[in-house]
Amino acid sequence: MNFISDPVAFIADLLAKLLFRIGLSQIQVTVVSEFIGAFLLGVFGFSLVIFTIWLERKLYGRIQDRIGPNRVGPWGIFQTFPDMIKIFTKEYITPVGADKIVYNLAPILSVSAVLLTWAVIPFAPTIVGTDLNVGVIYLMAVGSIGALGIILAGWSSNNKYSLIGAFRAVAQVVSYEVPMILALLIPVLLGQSMGVNSLVYAQKVWFIFLAPVAAFIFFTSCMAETGRAPFDLLEAESEIVAGYQTEYSGLKFGMFYVGEFLHAFTISALVATLFLGGWRGPWAQQVPILGVAWFFMKTFLVYFVVVLIRISMPRLRIDQMLNFNWKFLTPLALVMLIVTAFVEKGFLLISPDLGLTDSALPWVRAGVHLFSNLVVVLITIQILKSHRIKAVRVVAKPRPVAVAPEPPASVIS
Amino acid sequence: MSTDLLVWLLPLPPLLAFFLIILLTNRYKAFSHSIAIGAALLSWLGSMVVFFRAINTEHLNLNPFSSAINWIPTGDTWLQVGIWVDPLTAVTLFFVSWTVLMIFIYSVGYHNYGQPQGEHDQKGLQPHGASIADEHGHKHIVPSIEPMYSRFFAFIGLFAFGMYTLVVSDNLLTLFIGWEIMGLCSYLLIGFWYQKPTARAAMIKAFLTTRVGDVFMLLGIAYLYTAIGSLSFSDIFKPETLHILAQTPALGGFLGLSAAGLIGILLFFGTVGKSAQWPLHVWLPDAMEGPTPVSAMIHAATMVSAGVYLVIRMFPLLQAGSVHGQLTPPMMLMTIIGAFTAIFAATIAIAQNDIKRVLAYSTISQLGYMIAALGIGAYVAAAFHLVTHAFFKALLFLGSGSVIHGVEHGVLHTGENVDPQDMFNMGGLRKKMPITFWTFLIGGLALSGFPLITAGFWSKDEILADAFGHGHWVVFIILALAALLTAFYTMRQITLTFLGNPRTKSAEHAQETHWTMTLPLIILGVFAIALGWSGISESFPLIGGILPNFVHEFVGSTLAEFPEALPFSVWPLLVSILVSLGGLTAGWLVYRNQKVGAEDPLKRALGPVYTVLKNKYYFDELYNIIFVRPAYWMADTFTNQILDRKIIDGILHFIARIASSVGGILRNYFDKPIVNGFGDFVGEGVKKVGRNLKIIQTGRVQQYLIMALILAFGAMFFFVFTSLQH
C-alpha cells in the first residue's frame, strides 16, 4: 500500500508501528490511534472555520460591491486570527440568576453537534471517519443535539430575548427536521443503503439529476437548520438582539459563532456528498487524493450558493417560515418520497425486458426519475397558481366606497 | 206415512206452537191462537189416524207400534227412548186428543177474543171489562180481552206436548219427563193471573205437593232401573222380569215387601201426588184459581188422568206376585186410599158453594173410584171409567166456565158487586143459557151415573159389579155411598145454578156464551152419552148382546192374560140405579126453592158437620201447622238465626279475631324487631363500611400506585416462595 493510493492508512500503519515499538498493547494502540484520528478531524474542522469566515466576509464585500477585509495579510486572509484573539480576550460575563451548569453546557453542545457530523462524511473512497451503516440517521440524531444546545442556551441565560430566541429556534429547528429526514430518505431509497459512503458509491449518476426536488428540499431545510440567511430568526439582530446568544460573551460566544459557521459549511458538505456525488470524479477511484479534491470543489460550490442566498434573501416572519415548512415543504417531500418509490419499483420491474446494456441502465433510470420529478414540479406550480388566484380573488373583493354623510337639514336651508 | 213415524210426530206440533208463540207471535193475538189451535188439530188428526189403525190391527199388544232410538250411552249399552202404542195407549190418545182440541177451541171464547182492550186491564189480573159507547151514545161495560192472551195459548200448547209425550212414550223416563212438563205447565197456568196473591200461593202449593209425589215416583223409577237395568215397558212386562221382581225382597227387607211391591208403592205415591189422592189432594181445589179451561184441561181431563194412566200402565208390575187374585200390598194400599178418597172428597163436595170447587172435589172422588177399582183388580173397568170420566168431567168444567162467563157478563152489565162463581148468586139460568144448561145437565147425569143412557152409569156400574163380583164388600159399600153423595151434590149444583128463578140481578142479565164455547160443550155432550154404549157387557139383560163389549176386548187385550168377563149379577145393577136416582131426587127436593140470601138447607141439617165439611176437614190448616210453619221455622229461626248467624258467622268472627291477634303478635315480635332490624342493620353496616373505605380514595395517583404495587409484590413474593419450596 503506497502513500499515493491510501495516504491515511499508510500514516496510520506508520503510527501503529511507532506505538508498538513504545510497548503499548494492541488495544491501547488502537485506542490511541482512534483518538488521534478523531483529534485530527476536529482540528481540521476548526481550521476550516477560520478559512470560511474569511471567505464569507470577502464574498459579502464583493456582492455588496466593496472589497471586504484586505488589511491583515494579503487579501485579508489573516483577518480571522485578530477576530479570534479579540474574542479569546473578552471577559466571561455570566448573567445573574442564570443556570450556571446549563449556561456553560449550551455552547459545548452546539459545537460538538456540528463536529460529530464530520465523523461520517467521506472525503475520499478510503478517507472517512467511521463508515456507519446507519450514517444518514446518525446525521439526523446529531442535528437534534444541536437544537438541544440552542434551547438550553436560550433558557439558562435568564433573559427574555434569549428565551424568545430559544423558542423560535426550537420551533424552527425541530419542525425543519421533518422535511430534512424525508428528503434524506430519497437518496437512501435510490442508493439502497443508509451508509453515507455506500451512497456515494451508488452515485454513478449524481442524485441531483435523479431527484432534484429532493435536493432542493434538503438544501432549504438544512439552511433553516443552521439558522442562516432567510431563516436567521434565531439571532435576528434587529428584533431580539442576538437571540439565544445575547448573554454570551468571550470564548462561549466564539464557540457559538464557530459552531454556526462550521454548521453552514457542514451542510454544504452534506449536500455535496449526498446529491453531488461527494468524491466522485474522473480517476477518483484509482487515486483517493483526487477524491478529496473533487469533494472540496463541490462543497465550496454549494457553500458559495449558501452565502449568496444568505446575503440576498430578506428575513422571513416566523409564521411564514412555519407555514412554508408545514404547508409546502413537508407535503412536497412526502409526495416526492412516494413518487420516487413507485417509479423506482416500476423501473425495477420493467428494466429486465427493456434490454438495456449495463452502462446505459443508470442513465435511463436517471432520465425516468428526472422526468417524474419534473412532472411533480409542474403539478405543484399549477396548484400554487390556482391557490394564489383564489387568494387574490378573496382579496380582490371590492371595498365599500366611502360615502360622505348627509348634512343635517338645518345646515342646507 | 208409517204409523211409527206418525206417532213420533204426535207430540211435536204443540211444542212448535209453544215456541212460535213465545218467540215470535207474542204480540199478535189472532195469529198466536190460530197457531195453537192448528197444532192441536194436527195432533188430534194424527191421534185419530193412529187410533183407527190401532183398532184395525189384530193382537195389537203382541206387536204394538213401537220404535226406539239410542239416547244416553250407559257404558257399553245405550239407554233407549222411543214410542209404544198398545190398546191402552190408543184409547188414552183418543180421549186426550179430543179433550185437548175442545179446550183449545173453548179458550178462544173464554178469553173474550174480539172484545176491546180494557182501559185499566193489567197483565197478570183478570180483565175488568171495557166501557164502550154504542150508536146512541150511552156507555156500556163489556167484557175485555185477556191482556196475556197469546201467553195462555203458549202454555197450554206446552202442556199438550207434555201429555202427548207421556202417553206415547215407551219407557218410564220419557213418561216422567212428560209428567214433569205437565207439572210445570200446571204451575204456570194456575198462576196465570200472577198479580192475584191467592193465585200465586195456589201455584206454589200445587207445584210443591205434586213435587212430593214426584220424588217418591223418581225413587221408584231409580230402584226399578237398578233392579232390572232398563226402564222400557217391553223389558219390564216380560214375565220372567216380573217374576224376579216379585221374588226378590225389597232392599233391606222393607216391611217384608217384595221389590215389585216397593216399586209399585213408590210409583203409586207419584200418582197420589199427581192425581190428588187423599194425603196430597189439598192442591187441586186451590188450583181453581187458574182460568177455567186450565182447570178443565189439567184438573179434569189430562193431568190428573195421567196419574191413573201411570198406575194402569204399571198394573202388571203392581199385580206381580199376587197368587190367584189375592191382593198384593200395593193393590191393597190402592184400594184403601182410593176408596177413602172417594167417600172423603164426596162429603166435602156437598158443602162447597163455589161451582168450580164442587167439580174439583168430584174429580178427586172419581179418581179415588178409579184407584180403588185398580186396587181390587178391575183393570178394564178402571180404564173405561178413566175415559168416560175425562169426557163428562171436561164437559162439566167447560159448562161451569161458560156459566161463570155468562154471570160475569151480567155483573159487568149491572155493575153489581157479586162473586160470579158462587152458586147461591145464580139460579134460573135455564132460560138465559139453554145450550149450557142442557149440556151441563147431560154431564151432571153422566157424573152421577143416570141409568142406561149416560156413559158414567156403564163405567161406574162396571166398577161396582167388579167390586161385588170379587167379594170386596167394604169397598162396594163405600163406593155405593160415594156414588149416592156424587148424585146428590151434582143435582144440588144443577138446581142451584139452572133451576128456580135468578137470585141476583146479574143472574137475570146472564147471556148465552159465544159459539166457540158452546160447540165444544155439545161435542163433549155427545161423547158423554155415546161412549157408554161401547162398553156394555154381553151378559147384560136385554141390551147386552146388541153392541160388542168393544172396551173389554180391546183394552183388556193389553194385559198378558185376558181378564174373563164377569157373570151378570142383578144386585150391583139395582144398587147403582137406586143410588143415582135417589141422590138426584134428594138434591132436587132440597134445593128446588132456594130463596135469595137464604142459607144452605144442609147447614141446618148437618150443623157442626157442615162447617167441618165447608173447611175441608181443616186439612189445609193441618198441613200448614205440620209442614209449612215448621218449614218457615226451619228456614228462618233455625238455619238463618241459629245456624248461619250464630254458628258460622261466630266461627268466622272467631277465626278473624285469632288471625288479627296472631298478625299483631307477628308484627310486634317478629316483623319489627327481626326483619326490619336486620334490614336497618344491613343499611347501617354498609354505610359504616363505606365511611371507612372512603379514606382509601385520596385522589392521589401515586398512592393508588403504591397500594397496587404492594399488593402485586405480596402476590409475587408469595408465588416466588411457593415455587421456591418445591
Add this chain to the structure above:
Amino acid sequence: MIPLSWYLTFAAILFCIGLYGVLVRKNAIAILMSIELMLNSVIINLISFWRYRAPEGISGQAFAIVVFAVAAAEVSVGLALIISIYRRRKSVVAEDMNLMKW
C-alpha cells in the same frame, strides 16, 4: 465478554429508580420522566434478550421499535394532558390533581 446478568441487573436498577421517581416525585412532568426511565430499562431488556437469546431472529428488535413508538405517543399525550391541566388549574403538582372533574 459481558454476561447477560450485567445487562439485566442494570435494567432492573434503572427500572427501580424509575419506579421510585414515579412514586415519589411531586411534579407530574418528573413522573413522566421517571416513566421514560422505566420504558428505557424495558427496551434495554428487550435488546439484551434479543442479543443473548435469539440474535439470528429480529423479533426482539421489532418489539423494541414498537415500544419506542408507544413511548413517544405516550409522552406526547401525557405532556399535552399536563399542559391542559396546568392551563386549567395553574398547578402541575400530582397531588393537586385529585378530582376527576373540576
Add this chain to the structure above:
Amino acid sequence: MTAQQIIFLVVAAVTLIAGISVVTSRNLIHSALWLILTLAGVAVFYVLLNAGFFAVIQVVVYIGAIAILFIFAVMLTRRVMQDTGPQSNSYWWLGALIALLLFAGIALIFTNWQGFKALPPVMLDQSGKLVQLGLSLVSPDKYLLPFELASVLLVAGMIGAIYVAGEKKQ
C-alpha cells in the same frame, strides 16, 4: 476485564448516577438534562449490544424529540414550581422501600433463572440485520400489524395531544 467490560461499567455507573439525579434533583431542567444523559448512556448500551440502529434511533427519538418535549413542558409550566420546596412528596421512604423490594424480587427471580449467566453467542454477519428488520416490519406475515398499529397510535397520540393542549378557539 476486556475493553468492552470497562466501557460497560463506566457507562453503567454514569447512567445510573444520572438516573438517580433525574429522580432526586430539585431543579426540573436539571432533571431533564440528567434524563438526556441517561438516554445517551442507554444509547451507548445499544451500541455495546451490537444494535447500532437502535442507538441512533434512541438518540433521534428520545433525545431529539422526547427530551426536547420535556424541556418545552417544563418551560411552559415553569412559573408554578419555582423550584421551591421538596421535589418529592411526604412518603418518599415508602417509594424507596417498594423500589428496593421490587429490585430484591427481580434479583430473586434472576438468581433462580438458569439462563442468567448466559454469555453472548457469537454474532455472525451484522450487515443483513438492518435490511431483515426493515423487511420484517413491513411484511404481512411478520410484524406489519404491530407496525401499523404503532403508526395509528402515533397519529392518534398526535391528534389527541393537539386537541387537548391546543387553544380552544371560542
